[in-house]
Amino acid sequence: xxxxxxxxxxxxxxxxxxxxxxxxxxxxxxxxxxxxxxxxxxxxxxxxxxxxxxxxxxxxxxxxxxxxxxxxxxxxxxxxxx
Numbered sequence: 001x002x003x004x005x006x007x008x009x010x011x012x013x014x015x016x017x018x019x020x021x022x023x024x025x026x027x028x029x030x031x032x033x034x035x036x037x038x039x040x041x042x043x044x045x046x047x048x049x050x051x052x053x054x055x056x057x058x059x060x061x062x063x064x065x066x067x068x069x070x071x072x073x074x075x076x077x078x079x080x081x082x
Contacts, residue, residue, distance in 0.1 A: 001014060003080060005076070005080055005082065006079045007072075007075050007076045007078075007079035010060065010061070010063075010076050011039075012058050012060055012080060013039050013043070013059040013061060014056065014057070014058055014059075015047050015049075015050040015056065015057040016050065017050035017054065018055065018056055020054065024055045024056075025055065025056050025058065026055050026056070026058070028046060028057055028059040028060065030042055030059065030060075038061065039059045039060065039061040040061075042059070046059055060076065060077050063076060
């Protein structure tokens, strides 16, 4: 899904394993130094973590290089958290 933000439309992956109405929200920024990989690489881990912690996880699917240059990815992550 895409969320509108101050930095434009940003792709996020949502993992929602809540069993109750009150729950924490966890923001995930995948590793790779903002260069290699993609947010989907940790999908199994995130589903398991969301289920065990009864939380919702939003994984920020940052724009890959060369489209997004530093500090663009940091700006996208900050915009989603806002």
